[in-house]
């Protein structure tokens with residue numbers, strides 16, 4: 328599943344870390360694993376993969392935490408926002424879709440680690456909502 332080209336700017340909550348990703352992106356997905364849950368503090372994490380070539384940290388740099396052997400998670404050391412996962416040497420960087428300035432541009436198309444998915448996520452669309 329590959330998406331379109333173009334420029335996809337984004338960054339952390341406080342603005343200390345800003346990036347510019349360039350499409351085409353691929354594999355937009357939800358991950359329900361426990362590591363992503365803990366790393367983000369959210370019930371699940373939505374990722375999209377961008378080519379490292381054409382990706383730039385435009386301002387600041389993330390801090391890195393090796394959450395599994397060979398897998399680094401980048402986050403802002405000022406505000407704590409989770410930004411990405413990266414395997415050094417890989418041609419792709421996996422960005423958290425929520426860090427994009429325009430997250431509506433990329434919708435997840437599949438889910439992984441379904442055996443760890445929180446059961447109450449099934450009820451999300453039935454919950455009463457506020458604007």
Ligand SMILES: [Zn+2]
Nearest residue numbers: 339341403406
């Ligand atoms: Zn920040």
Ligand SMILES: [Zn+2]
Nearest residue numbers: 358359360363
């Ligand atoms: Zn995960």
